[in-house]
Amino acid sequence: MSGFIAALLWVGLVVFVGFTARKIRQYWKTPAPLKIPTTPAPVTQTGVVFRMAREVVLFESLFKSNKWIWVFGWMFHLGLLLAFFRHLRYVVSPENFMWPVISNVIVQSFGQYAGFAMVAGLFGLLARRIVVERIRYISSPSDYLMLLMLIVIGVSGLVMSFVSHIDVVQLKMFVMGLFGFDFQNLPESGALLIHLLLVVVLLLIFPFSKLLHAPGVFFSPTRNQIDNPREKRHLAPWAAEKYNDHVDK
Amino acid sequence: MADFETPEIKEFIGIPALQEGSMAHSSPFIAKPDHQESLGFPGELVENWQQVALEKMDDLRTRYRSFQVFLDSCVKCGACTDKCHYFLGTADPKNMPVARQDLLRKVYRRYFTVAGKYFPKLVGAADLTEEVLDEWYSYFHQCSQCRRCSVFCPYGIDTAEISMAAREIMDAVGKGQKYCNEIIGKVHTIGNNLGLPGKALANVLEGLEEDVEDDTGVAVKFPLDVKGADILLVTPSADFFAEPHIDGLIGYAKVFHETGASWTLSTTASEAGNFGMFIGSYENMRRVSMRIRDAAKELGVKRIIFGECGHAWRIAYSFLNTLCGPFDFLDQNYPIPQHILEYTWGELEKGTLRINKEENDHMTLTFHDSCNVARGSRMGDYPGGQFDYPRNVIKAVCNNYVDMDPKTTKEATFCCGGGGGLLTDDLMEIRVKGVLPRATALKSVVENEGVTHMAAICAICKSQFTKTLPYYGFTMDQIVSVHQLVSEALVMKGSEQEAELDGTDGDDTEE
Numbered sequence: 023m024s025g026f027i028a029a030l031l032w033v034g035l036v037v038f039v040g041f042t043a044r045k046i047r048q049y050w051k052t053p054a055p056l057k058i059p060t061t062p063a064p065v066t067q068t069g070v071v072f073r074m075a076r077e078v079v080l081f082e083s084l085f086k087s088n089k090w091i092w093v094f095g096w097m098f099h100l101g102l103l104l105a106f107f108r109h110l111r112y113v114v115s116p117e118n119f120m121w122p123v124i125s126n127v128i129v130q131s132f133g134q135y136a137g138f139a140m141v142a143g144l145f146g147l148l149a150r151r152i153v154v155e156r157i158r159y160i161s162s163p164s165d166y167l168m169l170l171m172l173i174v175i176g177v178s179g180l181v182m183s184f185v186s187h188i189d190v191v192q193l194k195m196f197v198m199g200l201f202g203f204d205f206q207n208l209p210e211s212g213a214l215l216i217h218l219l220l221v222v223v224l225l226l227i228f229p230f231s232k233l234l235h236a237p238g239v240f241f242s243p244t245r246n247q248i249d250n251p252r253e254k255r256h257l258a259p260w261a262a263e264k265y266n267d268h269v270d271k
Numbered sequence: 272m273a274d275f276e277t278p279e280i281k282e283f284i285g286i287p288a289l290q291e292g293s294m295a296h297s298s299p300f301i302a303k304p305d306h307q308e309s310l311g312f313p314g315e316l317v318e319n320w321q322q323v324a325l326e327k328m329d330d331l332r333t334r335y336r337s338f339q340v341f342l343d344s345c346v347k348c349g350a351c352t353d354k355c356h357y358f359l360g361t362a363d364p365k366n367m368p369v370a371r372q373d374l375l376r377k378v379y380r381r382y383f384t385v386a387g388k389y390f391p392k393l394v395g396a397a398d399l400t401e402e403v404l405d406e407w408y409s410y411f412h413q414c415s416q417c418r419r420c421s422v423f424c425p426y427g428i429d430t431a432e433i434s435m436a437a438r439e440i441m442d443a444v445g446k447g448q449k450y451c452n453e454i455i456g457k458v459h460t461i462g463n464n465l466g467l468p469g470k471a472l473a474n475v476l477e478g479l480e481e482d483v484e485d486d487t488g489v490a491v492k493f494p495l496d497v498k499g500a501d502i503l504l505v506t507p508s509a510d511f512f513a514e515p516h517i518d519g520l521i522g523y524a525k526v527f528h529e530t531g532a533s534w535t536l537s538t539t540a541s542e543a544g545n546f547g548m549f550i551g552s553y554e555n556m557r558r559v560s561m562r563i564r565d566a567a568k569e570l571g572v573k574r575i576i577f578g579e580c581g582h583a584w585r586i587a588y589s590f591l592n593t594l595c596g597p598f599d600f601l602d603q604n605y606p607i608p609q610h611i612l613e614y615t616w617g618e619l620e621k622g623t624l625r626i627n628k629e630e631n632d633h634m635t636l637t638f639h640d641s642c643n644v645a646r647g648s649r650m651g652d653y654p655g656g657q658f659d660y661p662r663n664v665i666k667a668v669c670n671n672y673v674d675m676d677p678k679t680t681k682e683a684t685f686c687c688g689g690g691g692g693l694l695t696d697d698l699m700e701i702r703v704k705g706v707l708p709r710a711t712a713l714k715s716v717v718e719n720e721g722v723t724h725m726a727a728i729c730a731i732c733k734s735q736f737t738k739t740l741p742y743y744g745f746t747m748d749q750i751v752s753v754h755q756l757v758s759e760a761l762v763m764k765g766s767e768q769e770a771e772l773d774g775t776d777g778d779d780t781e782e
Binding site: 055058061088162167231241243245249257260 | 286288332333334335337339340341343344345346347348349350351352353354356364367369370374384386390392393395418421422424425426427428429432510553554557561564588589590592594595596597607608626633645646647648651652653654655657658682
């Protein structure tokens, strides 16, 4: 069983990294032929960096739009981030220079309790999807399933953290072994099995689903373009090739 | 004209309960074969239209990053669902921005993504059938490309980009919209959207010169095709004949006259509007824009200034340099292109214009931010200047000014309901319903703040409001051009108004 999970995790990781990288490459290579920042927009590159930072860290536009979605969405994402930091203790060895930070009690306990924020946020989002008629209308089965999957990942994690503890030393040996191709046994735990299997599913669907919003937001022309079309001529390669013959005239 | 009920105007802009299919019947007239062909599109629906549509979709997603990223990134969070004026006015769920996008996204998912190919039901992917194409035609012509949804989307997804792509795909398969494509044809052949030939234009301008002289005693010129003039004014052709647009044009001319500017209009570039954007066609948008570059070169002008027009200003400000720049033959000391409000506000700041605000005292004004100016362009050299310039000018020439509910102004402004190629009689129902949010905000300031008039800086807004606001009990003449207000208050040197004001008029001042 442990070998099977190890293999699945590897497949999941490879698919996730490979296909997400392919998507990012696609976004990168596809030109934005026209200046379309949603104005008012920053007029400098620094301004754009700040705008994007506010968007990614604070969900600025969502805040303007709908406070409930913002509260739940932000709780979930922040919880996820903190929980992610906590999980680094399984992949970083004590000799690593990052260890003092990762093993810090603040990072670890924030990460532990962040799981509650994460699950609460997800339940809030799910409730809105079911209760609000407009959001129910635009939802596909996959939209519900993704929330449920994340909820189960979160809850199974919380179970291991607060209810039925697992042998974390054994788990760390498994994870370190995973990366060193020295496969170790997983601790016996139903919650862990569910947790890991669903993480594999998450990794597998990420590059093929709406989860691409994570890299996508950085490439959104309405948010990442500088508002300077009068000052600087913006021309896409395909347009330069096909629609620029007046310049030589 | 189809029968429909005008929605009830309430105290606040409310979110309606969904009424599925309530606007499914709304569809504009389909372009005739010759209109299609003159723009380089097939005359009618081609036999293998599915294949052509999918090829076009594939082509667009490799050329437009926005299209590819927006198709992938939506998480169906619902933030945009109550932001579209057409949804608020019709309650049709397919007028929610995300649902509108999904009409196209479900096809993209079906043919271009792994999930949609193998699990279509799970992820809401669907085949491209004739019904889907009809739905596209209906609902992508219920989007005015106003970008309000893009302000509120956490990923900045702009439904305008999706609508433009959808219309480009429909043009490619031979199912174009009559209104837009006929008009673009007229611009290509005659030089303006109305098909107003040079001679008629000259007559109109001559008539205006007479009117202004009768009114003021000053010989204000409306020059046409004057070689060697400093400024080429490009303005929407509605400014030449429609009310209240024409009063705006008189305002530009008076400001130019008073500041001693050397300026001209052009017959071949007698149109600021560019419907090429509405149909998402880079090629047509460029062709329409090139007339302006060519006219500027031919007349040998040093500057280009645009009149009051929303979409035109977005294209001028954001795209003109891209489409037909660089403009190295123009005077680089001025913005290229410049908005007439930038010009007028500059002059007001310099103090070159004498203003008698009392001329506008019979009105209390409010201002409608045009969607494409607000969210797709700028004025001045700082973000948000597009909100300040028109207000500064209005306040400089009027004593009574009130803003509408901030949830309906500036970047959150509602579209007038007629933009993006919908300003046609065959779409009257969606236009009347789409103006509801703006009408509601206007009614509130009319009743609570004593507002009598609403100023606008877009030809489409002005036309749409004068036509649709009467459905809600307003009158046509409550809509004014910003430069109309300038025109009223401007005291030109040597004018009857100046004489009256200074009491040098002699005989009739002793009342």
